[in-house]
Amino acid sequence: MRIVVARCQVDYAGRLTAHLPMATRVLMLKSDGSVLVHSDGGSYKPLNWMSPPCTVRFGTAEDGRDEWVVSQAKSDDTLRILIDEVLHDTSHDLGIDPGLQKDGVEKHLQELLAEHPATLADGLTLVRREFPTAIGPVDLMCRDAAGLSVAVEIKRRGEIDGVEQLTRYLDLLNRDPALTRKGPVRGVFAAQEIKPQARVLATDRGIDCALVDYDALRGMDDAESRLF
Amino acid sequence: MRIVVARCQVDYAGRLTAHLPMATRVLMLKSDGSVLVHSDGGSYKPLNWMSPPCTVRFGTAEDGRDEWVVSQAKSDDTLRILIDEVLHDTSHDLGIDPGLQKDGVEKHLQELLAEHPATLADGLTLVRREFPTAIGPVDLMCRDAAGLSVAVEIKRRGEIDGVEQLTRYLDLLNRDPALTRKGPVRGVFAAQEIKPQARVLATDRGIDCALVDYDALRGMDDAESRLF
DNA sequence: CATTACATGTCGGCT
DNA sequence: AGCCGACGTGTAATG
Known part of the structure; x- marks a missing residue:
């Protein structure tokens, strides 16, 4: 350099x-x-x-x-x-940099929530991660105790555009007869932090909000790893 | 520094x-x-x-x-x-920098399209640029040959959030009796490049897409300047 | 001061 | 390679 x-x-x-x-x-x-x-x-x-x-x-x-x-x-x-x-x-000769090690991004959050979907809402079980739709993948597709499909959008920080994104998915998913047999697809907006405006918009659209405790989830994951 | x-x-x-x-x-x-x-x-x-x-x-x-x-x-x-x-x-003492002078961004595209609205759709004429609404200004408000109002959203690159933005404008504009007398307000999504997903979403919502050729527009503008 | 839309965005992941 | 969405996005305009 x-x-x-x-x-x-x-x-x-x-x-x-x-x-x-x-x-x-x-x-x-x-x-x-x-x-x-x-x-x-x-x-x-x-x-x-x-x-x-x-x-x-x-x-x-x-x-x-x-x-x-x-x-x-x-x-x-x-x-x-x-x-x-x-x-x-x-x-100066710097050599090749070993590179940045990151932790705590959305991907990790998604992995943890995929393993512990019940922390988002009681009785939730995972159907699949990155559920494909015509306008992009839904972060988590789950099913609740009543058999309803539940689309989960995960953000580090929950803001309005995240709610918009989930709304688009829900609009699309609710046109799919296979998913709506037992009733309309529910939406869960999950984030470490949810801005008041986003919460208002989500609630107005019948979308549930879930605050995610990253450290607690990581703890659960560690405990689980130790058990097996 | x-x-x-x-x-x-x-x-x-x-x-x-x-x-x-x-x-x-x-x-x-x-x-x-x-x-x-x-x-x-x-x-x-x-x-x-x-x-x-x-x-x-x-x-x-x-x-x-x-x-x-x-x-x-x-x-x-x-x-x-x-x-x-x-x-x-x-x-090193660098002093205060005089700063960057820019040119050629979306603003210029908007100026050119305001002068040549017919390149977006046949028969389009300009009503006004930066047409004000409660949630922000519409880039171009036009009228088509049939007398319908046409809201134009301009981006350098057309992506999903641009379609969302135009949709919000259209929702609002279509509640205005003065604009909808001859029929609903049309939407045109104009960009130098339109992503497939954005095009799908726009089409699904009845919004027209218009690919903008910046160089050609600039050429038209130059030709016009030389005439006058 | 908060929100919104833009950016020569850049970056990584996936098809 | 191209498409798409996240980013410690940053940043400027605007109400």
């Missing part, structure tokens, strides 16, 4: 065109050819960048100043960096 | 927990307190980070190694960076 601090001007042309006036910035050139232009603030997103796979051509502008042209083969996107003055320039 | 290259181990705890094993990485400390942990690859997104506003406490771990703890006041998120070896450490 090469890190350059320089007074520079940047022009991007791709899905949009963008321009950065001459100013001092940090340029990060990664070994895969990608380039990041960072200012001292904002967030983790660079002011401008080029994603890999791309190549950098280190050239010279008409007036003799250095100009770097970063281009992406596929998309015709180009990033032109005109360098006025270099204040710092170092390179 | 301070740039440090170091062998480090990073642990994040917040909405999720994540761990980065000991390896050499670039640490970017911005003047607003935010911290970015970059590897030599990936995209512009850091492996891990803390967004401002946040504060860094430069401390020492039990074994004597340096440990930086970055914490966000609001959310209780913390990022712990255990430093094994510093390979590089420099600071």
Whole structure:
């Protein structure tokens, strides 16, 4: 990785065109050819960048100043960096990163709830995970004690669009005679945290809300693992 | 801005927990307190980070190694960076960045389509852009040859949530007697690219889809500009 | 300050 | 490779 601090001007042309006036910035050139232009603030997103796979051509502008042209083969996107003055320039061999280990995402939540569907509502049993429909898979399809089908939508944080999503599934599922033989398909909206507005909308549409305790579920799972 | 290259181990705890094993990485400390942990690859997104506003406490771990703890006041998120070896450490005064100038986003598409509504459907004429409703503005409100009102939602890429958005508008607009005198309000979902699922949903709801050719529109606009 | 819609989103998973 | 949905989404506009 090469890190350059320089007074520079940047022009991007791709899905949009963008321009950065001459100013001092940090340029990060990664070994895969990608380039990041960072200012001292904002967030983790660079002011401008080029994603890999791309190549950098280190050239010279008409007036003799250095100009770097970063281009992406596929998309015709180009990033032109005109360098006025270099204040710092170092390179470092970082090696390959072992990578990020995540925990606690929706997928894990779905796995845990698939194993313990009764924590969502009494008597619930799993029919299948990722139940396919024409507009996408339902996270969990279950059946309740009365034999009714129950569609479960799982989110880390339950907000309105999650309720909308479940509503679309329910609309579709309720047209399926095989699922509605014993009555309409119920909906359960499950999340670690449910926003008040989402709860109101869900309730208004007859969808049950279930708060999920991730740590408790993980505990149940550990206990179970120890037993077998 | 301070740039440090170091062998480090990073642990994040917040909405999720994540761990980065000991390896050499670039640490970017911005003047607003935010911290970015970059590897030599990936995209512009850091492996891990803390967004401002946040504060860094430069401390020492039990074994004597340096440990930086970055914490966000609001959310209780913390990022712990255990430093094994510093390979590089420099600071630079970048000043305030003049910022990015953009062009070519959805707004421009809307301008072009407002000038050429007939490219969306035969006989369409513009009533007004950003037609106000209680739940937000409709991108374009038009009228067709038969005198029916036509609500147009414009996206760069047409996906399901765009269809949902237009559906909400149509539900509302169709309750307005002034707009429905000659019949129900039609919906047109316009985008440079429409995902199959979005098309299915739109069609199911009686909404027309229109593929927009941005370059062609821009060409029409240029031709027109040259005439006047 | 909360909500909403956009983003050069990026990223991973699956077909 | 393309499609689809989640993301520690972030971020700007807007009421």
